[in-house]
Amino acid sequence: MIGQLAAVVPAFIVLGVVGIVTARVQAGRVLVYGGSLVLCAVLLGGGLAALTGDIQRIVLPIGIPWVGGHLRLDALSGFFLALIGLGGGGASLFALGYGQSEHHPGRVLPFFPAFLAGMTLVILADDAFLFLFGWELMSLSSWALVMAHQDEATAPSAPQPGYVYLLMATFSGLTLLLAFGLLAGAGGGLAFDNMRLHAAGPGVTAGAFVLALIGAGSKAGLVPLHVWLPLAHPAAPSHVSALMSGVMTKVAVYGFVRIVFDLLAPQPWWTATLVLVAGGITAVLGVLQAVLERDLKRLLAYSTVENIGIIFVGLGMALAFRLNGFAAGAALAITAALFHAFNHTLFKSLLFFGAGAVLNATGRRDMETMGGLIHRMPVTAFFFLAGCMAVSALPPLNGFASEWLTFQAVLLRPQLPQWGLKLMFPVDGALLALAAALAAACFVRAYGAAFLGRPRTPAAEQATEVDHWSLTAMGGFALLCLLAGIFPGAVIDALAPVSQAMTGARMPVQLADPWLTIAPIAASRSSYNGLLVFSFIAVSMLLTIAAVHRVSRGIRRSPPWDCGFPQAAPDTQYSATSFQQPIRRVFGVIFRVRDSVDMPAPGERRAASITQRRWDPIWDPLYAPIAGLVSWIAERMNVLQFLTIRSYLSFVFGALVVLLLTLALWQ
């Protein structure tokens, strides 16, 4: 089966070439996205089969000479291949309709399959060369997709998404390269099997761990390496945004899990603490910035940062349990993390599709220009609502099931001997609770501003429902969100082989329970039944409606009441910015938010205005100085561009001498 799955990678490349040739005709879109859909279905099927199958390997005569191209398919790669298949298939389906409105199909069609090819290769790779090759293919093709709409991007003074993304992607590739270099050791065994056998010293292990955390974390969007994510993800066409947020961040999570849980020797305790600290901060900072965001797609990107934080908290707990020899706890924590990764792929793809549909219908991304879309786009509005409830971790949808599992892992409270871990568990529990509550606030605001109320602009007033392909893709993901929420046991059981391979233990079988209740440890300790909760809500709601409608006298439509002063102008309704004002006041300390109101004096005829200034706690103290330093050095180095040929020759000679000397001393 690994052969067929490996063949998917070149097949994606072929589709990309087809995309170059046929970009100008309608059939090109159908061919590329239809082909991607079929290939993604293959990935999904193969990935699911690999979850329960044996480990398969294959060595291809490509790659570095004498090393070859090692590919491997096990439960972990099977799970992530299934995620690519699911997310990529959904994005292809959505794009079949959504792609119609693309002004420059030539900028999107060739890179979309290449992007999928890169991600697939990362998952299948079993040596450092192929892994990094796939990683860079994924980065570069997605960079090209981010650049597709560069000409209609933001103000020139703002950071350019493509540029920042390219820098961070290069940085992440570099750190991973160094991590693999450390892992391979002096012998230079690039195959992952060599690294598994190669027993590195504690210093090397710690170094490789930190490099892997930085490399994979910056791709996933871990604070403080997340700055590119809210710039780049929204800049791409919406189906690509869905793919980047829903799937590419998961490939980065895969990279982290593969290196840290599989290739590396057991790490010291502070590594787990590091992951827990980074995860907790990421979750809260991501969602706080999402609450403050006006741009719908950027809001979703910040929410991705939050969810990556939740996933990394789960992984950090799994590491902490594993290094203390508590395998059952590690199994619960890693299952919770991977379950959340799966859920995030579902609901974030759905939400980005919804944002894309709104963008197509209104041409707007700013929520202050939307409103009332529930009347104009009822089906999109319904599916988007499902996505909002799922991402806000509300029962009975899937986001709640995985967050519930994460909380259960926090509550295990084994007697961890290390103080750092002992303190980080409850603190992360509190941070996750805060993030979950703020996510609900964030999505009430997003949904309320975009879909509810009255239209704020003519564009929103004249929006029309999107095509059937897009609606099918959204509906499919909404249904999956519900199914994963009411049958969480099925997902947990499917993840058992992954947890077995990574932690040496698995969670108890969940589907054996006749009522399909999930109980991570024992029913007396904690249990949750999504199906019963869902059916109870549905039944009691229907019964109540039926009963109330028997006694009630029907409804009458009238103008809004609004305490007797309804205002006709749509500007008078609560806007997204006014909605977040209380939260801004409470949590604004972190962002040093300053609102300044410019009120004209009586008699003056200019309009009053309010300006809001926000300080980014990561960009301003961390990145701005680096950027300043780089440009300062670049200016100094500028002198080197205007030298004579003799000086250049002497530079070359000097460099050569230094290199030879170093080599001689090294030997």
Place this chain on the structure above:
Amino acid sequence: MKGADVLAMLHALLAQGVQMTVILLLAPLLTGYVRKVKARLQRRRGPDLVQPYRDLRRLLGKEAVIADNASWLFRVAPYFVFAATWVAAALIPTFAANLMFSWSGDLIAITALLGSARFALALAGMDIGTAFGGIGASREVMIASIAEPAMLMIVFSVALIAGSTQLSTVAEYMLSGAAGIRVSLAMALIALLVVAIAENGRVPVDNPATHLELTMVHEAMVLEYSGRHLAMIEWAASLKLMLYISMIACIFIPIGLAGDTNSPLGNAVGVTSWIAKMAVLGAALGVAETAVAKMRVFRVPNYLGAALMLGLLGVLLLFVSQGM
């Protein structure tokens, strides 16, 4: 399945059904009782105990007037809020623990179910596009963004002490007296009282009796509702008050709670003690509301932040030391 099994299952189903019906039917009475206590403390005669039932009947019988531009969400939300709150209330051991469906959701699920209800109501507040709905929804989610983590911290404290997030198991553990007197439990109790007041929109966070006041939260959010929709929302609010008071009772004063529903005597003791606890705690709420003044809306985060910190401190203590 044997005959005895069927009988046992029917019995369990009946007990669960009785619990759900009783909590639903008694909820407005508790609201009326708290109002009566407050009125008497303020030297007013106050409305009858059964006035909330009359209000509900009147609202249900009336025509519902809704705005021209209200969407389906506006019409569905009250029923969803009611159903989610009712299901959450059904998971609380009122007179007996270990009811048939008590294991279908734990304390975290109860918190999240109430979160679902709030999510729907806040959205409904924004549906018409009026200033009042928006201001109420905005403040409601601001309060929730601190109250919900505080609630989860309380849940964590209790769960770490009892070794379970299942409310029935927690109640039995507390009943057994094994918990003893602990610092973290005291912190959790104080935090839970604070959160319960905020979640139910009582003084000093919100005032359920006011109308048209700029500091109000819940009443502003549901301003556009009338008739049967308003009845559902009012009933859900009563249910929520009942839920929180029952939860406090079953965690911190589980005396009299029946372990199962098999003995008639146990059930009788359970029901009597539950009603007594409701009466005492409801009166305490009335006294507390009379004694304090409503605070400004931006003082609320400090008030709730204290609860959050108390909860977190309790959890930290538990992680650091078994005995606290």
